Amino acid sequence: KNQVEQSPQSLIILEGKNCTLQCNYTVSPFSNLRWYKQDTGRGPVSLTIMTFSENTKSNGRYTATLDADTKQSSLHITASQLSDSASYICVVRGSTLGRLYFGRGTQLTVWP
Amino acid sequence: NAGVTQTPKFRVLKTGQSMTLLCAQDMNHEYMYWYRQDPGMGLRLIHYSVGEGTTAKGEVPDGYNVSRLKKQNFLLGLESAAPSQTSVYFCASSYSGTGRSYGYTFGSGTRLTVV
Numbered sequence: 136k137n138q139v140e141q142s143p144q145s146l147i148i149l150e151g152k153n154c155t156l157q158c159n160y161t162v163s164p165f166s167n168l169r170w171y172k173q174d175t176g177r178g179p180v181s182l183t184i185m186t187f188s189e190n191t192k193s194n195g196r197y198t199a200t201l202d203a204d205t206k207q208s209s210l211h212i213t214a215s216q217l218s219d220s221a222s223y224i225c226v227v228r229g230s231t232l233g234r235l236y237f238g239r240g241t242q243l244t245v246w247p
Numbered sequence: 248n249a250g251v252t253q254t255p256k257f258r259v260l261k262t263g264q265s266m267t268l269l270c271a272q273d274m275n276h277e278y279m280y281w282y283r284q285d286p287g288m289g290l291r292l293i294h295y296s297v298g299e300g301t302t303a304k305g306e307v308p309d310g311y312n313v314s315r316l317k318k319q320n321f322l323l324g325l326e327s328a329a330p331s332q333t334s335v336y337f338c339a340s341s342y343s344g345t346g347r348s349y350g351y352t353f354g355s356g357t358r359l360t361v362v
Contacts, residue, residue: 169351171353176355176356178251178354179337179353224289224290236289237289237291240289
């Protein structure tokens with residue numbers, strides 16, 4: 136069964152600290168993996184997209200890694216800011232019909 | 248370039264009422280999708296369209312209908328609303344490719360409450 140599992144479910148960190156969010160998936164065949172940021176009351180916004188051959192992708196203070204062999208990805212946030220408080224969703228796109236599989240998200244709260 | 252626009256943003260319906268949610272995109276995307284998001288769950292695909300005049304069922308299609316009469320618009324209809332359809336609905340669009348550049352663009356959502 137194609138699934139995307141994220142951990143932790145929620146996370147609280149202090150402003151300026153780093154954190155890492157995890158994503159494990161069983162989707163096969165695999166096309167690409169995306170990390171989205173969803174602010175409360177808004178739609179998801181893409182942070183990074185990685186294909187099978189890419190191991191690391193950065194977008195400012197966000198760095199995503201992908202291990203296609205172990206089917207694991209992580210999103211590392213450096214020097215967190217209050218505006219990083221949001222839900223971070225891991226999404227895997229399968230090769231069959233391009234269907235998306237969504238994780239339930241990690242709710243990140245950054246405290247001052 | 249507005250991206251993906253959803254209307255309305257909020258709506259309260261009584262059980263049994265009908266309504267239509269409108270999604271419009273101005274990026275000339277071929278694919279369009281309707282998702283629902285419920286607390287503690289990932290987004291679930293309701294229906295999708297791979298081009299003008301075509302629609303297909305997703306994971307949770309029951310109780311919903313869709314139409315794609317124009318490439319830029321994708322309508323989601325509820326014929327007889329039920330409390331179980333209380334949710335936040337997101338529309339998304341994308342190009343037809345599967346490479347990394349073919350990202351999805353999401354609308355800002357419609358919060359629907361059925362009482």
